[in-house]
Amino acid sequence: MSGRLATGGRLIDRSRALEFTFDGRRLTGFAGDTLAAALLGAGEGLVGRSFKYHRPRGIVAYGPEEPNALLGIGRAGRFEPNARATQVDLSDGLEAESQNRWPSLAFDVGTLNGLAARVLPAGFYYKTFIHPRPFWKHLFEPVIRRAAGLGRAPRHRDDDTYEQVHAHVDVLVVGGGVAGLAAALAAGRAGARVMVVEQSAHWGGRAPVDGDPVDGRAPDQWLGQTLAALEEMENVRLIPRCAAVGVYDHGFVLAAERLTDHDPGAPGPRQRLWRIRAGRVVLAAGAIERPLAFPGNDLPGVMLASAVRDYLVNHAVFPGDRTVVVTNNDDAYHTALALVAAGLRVPAILDARAAPNGLLADAARAAGIRVLAGHGIAGVAGRQRVAGVKVCAVAGEGAVVEEIACEAVAMSGGWSPAVHLWSHCGGRVAWDADRAMFRPDPAHPPRGADGTAMVIPAGAANGRLSPAAALAEGTAAGTAAATGQDRIDGSDDPTGTDIAPVWMMPQGAGPALRAKAFLDFQNDVKVADVDLAAREGFESVEHTKRYTTLGMATDQGKLSNINGLAVLSQALHKDIPAVGTTTFRPPYVPVTLGTLAGEARGDLFQPVRATPMLGWHVEREAYMEPVGLWRRPYCYPAPGETHEVAVAREVNAVRQGVGILDASTLGKILVQGLDAGRFLDMLYTGAMSTLPVGRCRYGLMCSEQGFLIDDGVVARLSDDAWLCHTTTGGADRIHAHMEDWLQTEWWDWRVFTLNLTEQYAQVAVAGPRARDVLETLSGDIDLTAALPHMHWTHGTLAGIPARIFRISFSGELGFEVAVPAARGMDLWQALLRAGQGVGITPYGTEALHVLRAEKGFIMIGDETDGTVTPRDLGLEGMISKKKADFLGKRGMERSHLAAPDRWRLVGLRAADDSVLPEGAYVLDAGRTENGQRATQGRVTSTYWSPTLKRGIALALLRHGPDRMGQSVDVSRIGAAPIRATVVAPCQYDPDGGRMHG
């Protein structure tokens, strides 16, 4: 059982004991502990259940590579699932719970999956999805859904806040170990703006734990002096608890900083996302130790050798009284020596190499540790934690030559440089056979805007494992990065070349042993699974990864990728470089959704565009709907009124009296210049250059393909100026469309465009009493015969300078009054007062829709979807036949756009006068090639018409206009089709007498 020594621990403060709970049990740790250290110190070896087989799992690692110890932290609005215990700083009162176990951690029903492992082989999901289907639906899925999955999603709103900040630096150093700090020092001294991010709470990396001297000094001494020198530099910023998670184009780096996780209750945001633009990145992210694949290597108590040493030196935490070390390289001897120095027992070092010698092996022997060369592990005794190891010859098939009782196993399969950030943006890696590792390939770096390498790897991240090499390469990289160089002359340090690659232990293990040797602890992928994938023909490493799920868990295979790759290469009888690697993608470590969202939540989720009258609508308790970034009133329910009743009342008011609508959101683009008419003739399907001053004309805009993209009324303001109204959603898009053509095609035309949408408030006054209301506001404007339909004028209304357009989207006598935005509220109030006597009624977007649908007027986005032409909508009359060219003219000539059997606009009336379902299809006889029911049209708009007291609908129907009076079947979900009659789109006042009156 793991525990805490009475003395020691360079990072802990024994005077500050912290209480925390794990699955409800009260435990104690010390300030300076991570949750993982505190759990091990409290003797908690079992921290979770594996994903697939629900095997008991313990803490394996010390850093972000930890695959097993994923815990739920906190409660309610501060609950976070899947937190890695190795990266959670212990705080007083912290609540942690294990995941993926049911009903309890010690007794888990899902363990049966382990017994049934033979029916859950590699590719299980793929195989089962295919056949037999009923098995999946009724047998596998319910069971797997209950038992599988990692933590549970939080149920509460997140109580914490998050922020995002930008930083611009010359040199970003990733990693605060010897190489990173040396780089920062060199770059800082060269005068560069430097930022150093370190994912853990502590500086120095492995050096203080391993104890080798740095620059001739004790590592802690070097560290203290270096940090002091860095802190004095104003151009250097050191940020601990900050993980660089992704490297993107042109030196863009995202880093996630944990601000108050270690100090809950402290003011300020919980986490911060740094958006960094760096001139050069020094990658000093270190290396990650690899596990060894031997039978039973996933039992709690089996840990990485470096992690054992980290817990021991930093926290005075030991994994058990007796620890067997198993290794294929020298580095793990550090762990054996550290354990013995702490007074713990190391019954044996099992070294896969035939003849381990050198300083560390000698030191181990001198310390009295038994070194068994050429030996490995054939099995681990124990059910829920290690009780002993079965020793075998590495070269053989696993015959047990000896059993050694122990409580822990420290394993080392060598080191893998943390090349992830090098690879994110195109950097390639090369196999270093001497060190059995993939290293950054300097010939294929990720490149920046100027074509040079934007990342310079240094130290262990570059595969150079000694402190001396880290110091040399870090210094060189810092200098290079600060002086415009993009590479360094790497160190030729030989550390790590003592490794003997062993990818399965014992090497001759048969299927039974290979099925117990785990590669990916989090996703439960074993050596046997990769073997099976290879046998089934998966030769590509990318395919094998997806088939077996190797490396696809939340740790992204930090421990498993290289071992899995090596096993695959052996199964395929290929060299490791020939098999290749999978692609590393951001984020390097998981980032909370809160951090990614930053401040963009609640009221700050997105900007809201407000018309000058928005306050009035809100005060009036209008039911609001989002239209793009605008908020528009859908309807204005009176107390006790349903939305349906309110809409009907508003429609009736417009038809019988007068209504007003806040139309300020309509796009208003001024197009002016000597060539403005010519330009608008190219943009609209109709002719705008011939429009007389003082007149309005409805216009359609098409894409080059010939499809309708926007519509609106254009008013000619003067000889050289036109005001183009667009749809609410189209204003910015159409303005950009205009600028595109002006700037990139007709750049010699003398035209300016200006988006004036927000400069004007606009109110539609519609209904038979509309003129009466406006005349009450006196002013100097003649609104009678002097202003016919589709004309505009200007003057003063209620003391406000106004432009009045006589246009109608409702089919009634209609005016739209535009005033400077600042006077919009004055106008609105004046209209309400003036119309009081005639029951003036504010109406919302839904009444607007019903009114226009009764008239058969189209709405961009309802009747159009990007594949509809003006001709489809019966708007041939809007297409100029005289113009030689306009955008979309050639496109509309394409055979399928001109084809006679296109779906074209009609009205539909249900046989029972009900409202047809939205989005319904008009059914055709027979079936399509895909076996689906054939269709011949679809409903584009459908409403209850309070005017006609029945349902009305617009639809696109094959040969529609030629089929008036015919009956068609309209689909309904969950009900028989409904009969409808084809009618004209305009179902109210077809001759337009009301509008022109």
Next chain:
Amino acid sequence: MLRLTCPCCGVEADESELTQGGAAHLRREGPGSDEAAFEAYLFLRDNPKGPHLERWRHSYGCGKWFIAARDTVTMQVFGTYPAQGSGPPPDIAARMGGRA
């Protein structure tokens, strides 16, 4: 996230300030063009692995369109220039090494 210098206002802009507009220097085909030429104008685009001329708009800045000469693999930027023209200026063409 790319960073491009707008040749109109001189701002070094993050990609989030910009809108990408596809291949540059297309020749517009209007009425009278044959089917093949019109199809090519509307739909057929090179998808080069390497140097590429593409349209960008400084949407959240000065609003101007410009052309960027960029390597689609390495993200190297050979230069940016105004949209009013039919090809890259000589210095940018030279940096691209005649590869586009």
